[in-house]
Amino acid sequence: MDDSAKRLLQRLMRRIPTPTLRSALEKWGRLTTEQQKSMDFTQSKWALTERLLGICEENELAVKQLTDLEMIHVIDNPDQGMWYAFQLMDPEDDAKSVDLTQFKEQFKSHLRELVRNVSIKMKKHTDEAVWIRIAWGDTFSRPNHLKPTYIVHYLQTPYVFVTSITSKQKPLLSQALVLSTRYQAIKDANLSGRKLTAIRDLLMKKYQQVFPTKYPIPPPENNQTISTFVLLFIDQHIEKEQAELAANRLQMACEAFGGGMLPQLQSAVYKLETKFRDHSNKTMTEREEPFRCVVKFTSTNLLESFRHCASSGIASTPVTPLLSCIPLKGRNYFLITDNGPGPSSQRGQPQV
Amino acid sequence: MTLQPPKSNTSATTSGCFHLKQRNVHYSTQHKYSQNMEVATTKGVLSHLSRLEVQKRSLKSQPQQPGGVKALRATVEALLTQRDQLRAEIQTHKNIKKLRVSMDKQCTNEEEETEEGMDEDSENSNLLRLMARHTQLKDLLHAHNVVGGYNVVKTRQGKGVCVSVATFYEGVYLNTYNLEIDVKPTVRISRHNVPPFIPLNNLAEQSNMQTDLRTLLDPLSQHLNAFAGRQQQFKFVKELHKSVEVMESNVLCSLLVLKFTVPREKTAVLCSLDYTDCTRSLPTRVHFESDGRICLVQKFPRLYITCHLADAFIKRDL
Numbered sequence: 001m002d003d004s005a006k007r008l009l010q011r012l013m014r015r016i017p018t019p020t021l022r023s024a025l026e027k028w029g030r031l032t033t034e035q036q037k038s039m040d041f042t043q044s045k046w047a048l049t050e051r052l053l054g055i056c057e058e059n060e061l062a063v064k065q066l067t068d069l070e071m072i073h074v075i076d077n078p079d080q081g082m083w084y085a086f087q088l089m090d091p092e093d094d095a096k097s098v099d100l101t102q103f104k105e106q107f108k109s110h111l112r113e114l115v116r117n118v119s120i121k122m123k124k125h126t127d128e129a130v131w132i133r134i135a136w137g138d139t140f141s142r143p144n145h146l147k148p149t150y151i152v153h154y155l156q157t158p159y160v161f162v163t164s165i166t167s168k169q170k171p172l173l174s175q176a177l178v179l180s181t182r183y184q185a186i187k188d189a190n191l192s193g194r195k196l197t198a199i200r201d202l203l204m205k206k207y208q209q210v211f212p213t214k215y216p217i218p219p220p221e222n223n224q225t226i227s228t229f230v231l232l233f234i235d236q237h238i239e240k241e242q243a244e245l246a247a248n249r250l251q252m253a254c255e256a257f258g259g260g261m262l263p264q265l266q267s268a269v270y271k272l273e274t275k276f277r278d279h280s281n282k283t284m285t286e287r288e289e290p291f292r293c294v295v296k297f298t299s300t301n302l303l304e305s306f307r308h309c310a311s312s313g314i315a316s317t318p319v320t321p322l323l324s325c326i327p328l329k330g331r332n333y334f335l336i337t338d339n340g341p342g343p344s345s346q347r348g349q350p351q352v
Numbered sequence: 353m354t355l356q357p358p359k360s361n362t363s364a365t366t367s368g369c370f371h372l373k374q375r376n377v378h379y380s381t382q383h384k385y386s387q388n389m390e391v392a393t394t395k396g397v398l399s400h401l402s403r404l405e406v407q408k409r410s411l412k413s414q415p416q417q418p419g420g421v422k423a424l425r426a427t428v429e430a431l432l433t434q435r436d437q438l439r440a441e442i443q444t445h446k447n448i449k450k451l452r453v454s455m456d457k458q459c460t461n462e463e464e465e466t467e468e469g470m471d472e473d474s475e476n477s478n479l480l481r482l483m484a485r486h487t488q489l490k491d492l493l494h495a496h497n498v499v500g501g502y503n504v505v506k507t508r509q510g511k512g513v514c515v516s517v518a519t520f521y522e523g524v525y526l527n528t529y530n531l532e533i534d535v536k537p538t539v540r541i542s543r544h545n546v547p548p549f550i551p552l553n554n555l556a557e558q559s560n561m562q563t564d565l566r567t568l569l570d571p572l573s574q575h576l577n578a579f580a581g582r583q584q585q586f587k588f589v590k591e592l593h594k595s596v597e598v599m600e601s602n603v604l605c606s607l608l609v610l611k612f613t614v615p616r617e618k619t620a621v622l623c624s625l626d627y628t629d630c631t632r633s634l635p636t637r638v639h640f641e642s643d644g645r646i647c648l649v650q651k652f653p654r655l656y657i658t659c660h661l662a663d664a665f666i667k668r669d670l
Contacts (some may be wrong), residue, residue: 096551097628099607100600128603156549156604209545211530212507212514328543 001056005063008145009056012066013049016073021048024076028069030061063145067121071133074150075125078196081163085191085199085330088158088177090184096156098182100124103155106180107132114172119143129154136169149173152196153181159189159203161196190331198263203330207263210254249317253310256319257327262303268332270295270322275338290337303327444480451484502569511536515565517573519580521633526580531572538562549604550575574631579605581633606630 001009016024022041025031031039035055039048056066074080104122111118117137124130132151135143149169152161160177174186193199201207276284276291284291299305306323309315315323326332496503503516512534519526532543539561546552552572559568582605589596589610599622600609606627613620619642626637 096604096606096630097626100602124600128601154549155602156606158548203548205545205547209530209543211516211532211543211545212505 001053001060001062004142004145005056005061005066006053008063008066008070009053010049011146012070012073013045013052015070018045018048020073020077024069024073027072027076028065030059030065030069031055032059035059067119067133067135067145067148070148071121071123071131074133075123075131078152079194079198081194083161083163083193083196083199084165085189085203086160086162086174086177086186087189088160088181088183088186091158092182092184095182098155098180100130100155103130103180107176110179111172111176114175117141117143119145134169134173151177152200153177154204155181157204158183159200160186161200163196190333192332193265193267195264195266198265201263202265202327207258208260210251210259212255246311249313250311252317252319253307256310256324257303257307262301262307262327264300264304265302265326265332266300267296267298268302268326268334269297270334270336273335273337302332444483447480448484448487451480452488455484455488502573507532508534512542515569517569517576519573519577521577521581521584524584526584529576533565539565546572546576547603550579571631578631578633582606582627585633604630 013021018041022039025036025039035058038055039051041048043051107122108120111120111134115136116139119135119137121133122130123133130153132153134149134151135145136147136149137143147164149165150163151173153159162173165173178184178186189203191199191203272293272295273290274293276287279285297305303326306315306319306326310317310319310323322334322336325334501518503518505514505516506512507514512532515531515533517529517531519528529546530544531541531546534540534542541552541556544552550572555571555575556568559571561568586601586605586608590598593612595612597611598608599611600607608625608627610623610625611620612623622641624637624639624641625635626639627633628636
């Protein structure tokens with residue numbers, strides 16, 4: 001095994017945690033049953049790495065097979081790293097009949113035309129997702145397998161999810177994607193997150209949405225535990241009076257954000273470019289440049305937090321469109337500018 | 353319990369039970385007349401005349417009046433009861449109409465509790481209420497069919513609607529998709545849960561939704577139902593035929609490649625199903641390949657194109 005393969009294996013072993021290592025190795029299928037048995041998973045990571053290095057040398061495995069193992073691990077644990085969503089625009093007429101074989105061939109040939117030394121691996125997952133692993137090289141150097149880019153795409157949908165890509169590699173990837181999927185352009189969807197499953201579910205509308213009906217939804221069960229606790233301190237009559245208002249708030253909150261389990265977004269960023277409006281402060285109002293500020297919301301489950309704010313009354317209902325457009329438009333990065341015609345305008349409508 | 357999908361073009365018919373009774377009365381008098389005519393023609397005119405003479409003589413001797421009067425009185429009573437029945441039915445219809453007006457008003461203003469004072473006792477009024485509700489539901493169903501079978505709910509004080517499009521396959525209801533549409537100032541889709549591989553934006557652009565919303569909803573329903581049908585068929589094939597291996601599929605279920613073994617010859621066959629028309633749940637093209645060459649099995653393609661996927665697999669095995 002050459003040095004680059006050894007380094008790749010060491011990096012892999014650092015990345016893959018021990019509990020998932022056994023199943024990853026089994027799926028990989030490159031170890032014989034005796035070799036599999038000889039791996040003692042109670043040992044330290046360092047010891048395991050050494051053992052695996054020995055096995056790979058026995059089986060004469062190279063970088064190509066090791067990248068298989070990495071891909072298996074990433075596909076099974078997609079909620080790591082930072083994922084960015086892109087949207088393909090303006091499909092051609094034959095975009096909906098692009099099948100897997102055609103996509104694979106076209107993507108590989110287009111990317112290889114653009115980049116001299118590139119290693120591409122494509123794999124179809126059981127949930128119809130096409131996973132692509134790219135190791136980038138250039139005219140003078142071989143592909144760098146230590147910093148691969150992963151891409152996920154569902155055929156016949158306009159969304160592409162990408163992780164670990166540099167700004168130089170982005171236009172090359174965009175071109176290859178647009179040509180192979182038979183669309184005309186690709187743009188940033190302004191949605192990012194640590195969990196691929198979350199941003200995918202948000203864009204593919206795979207979570208439960210709530211629509212206005214004649215019969216509002218009953219309150220969820222966890223509310224009961226809160227209310228029994230609160231009842232110790234609050235009069236039962238107040239609870240009864242507030243019941244209808246609470247049900248209305250819950251209905252509006254669920255219509256804005258969704259019902260049940262929500263996709264786990266971690267942050268939302270609003271970049272505001274506006275004018276300072278306090279007339280008592282002349283120095284600030286007379287500035288020519290727009291007043292810039294950034295508002296960032298972070299949470300372990302941002303949409304759940306927003307929904308709870310609305311249903312408990314902390315945020316006023318009906319939910320402001322600035323918050324409800326996160327699930328509506330499927331983005332968590334917004335640039336808000338004034339609509340007014342100049343610095344002296346009194347009323348500026350926020351435009352997203 | 354499975355619900356039946358809505359049938360189109362069923363018009364509500366009212367039953368007129370009193371019409372039947374009238375016909376019955378007519379029938380009995382007509383029958384007597386025809387009987388007499390038959391008797392007259394078979395036995396000869398002279399004998400008939402002599403019989404009439406005998407009858408007249410017996411009429412004179414017998415007190416005919418009471419018998420005739422009795423029969424007439426009986427018919428008068430029957431007609432009187434019939435008239436009362438008809439009058440009662442008219443009254444019922446009038447009461448139901450009144451009830452319907454108040455019921456419809458109650459539905460629109462949910463806070464008002466208008467109680468129409470009923471003169472009848474409580475049992476009668478309950479029955480009337482039920483009958484009024486029955487007619488109300490029949491009218492609602494008729495209106496529902498007129499709208500095209502889509503559930504529509506008014507939102508935002510009349511400035512928007514929420515339309516539900518139901519999908520079903522072989523009598524089983526599957527997913528329901530919703531569209532929230534702003535009606536004022538222009539007709540515009542504001543929110544929906546239609547998956548991204550259904551070309552909703554294209555359909556909206558090509559439709560005439562400013563004037564007729566159904567030009568958007570009908571093609572959308574076609575697409576969604578076809579997709580639901582394809583998805584169900586694919587699911588059934590995977591579940592019922594474990595020997596079938598899926599080589600390729602996509603989220604839209606429009607390109608499927610399946611591998612199966614012909615039972616007797618034990619050869620592997622690759623079957624590619626191409627659903628180019630996304631508004632249909634039957635394939636447009638079926639392609640068979642075995643050992644790299646195209647199969648000469650000619651009867652199979654027609655089978656796959658005319659009937660659904662899972663059924664075709666069952667038929668193939670037989």
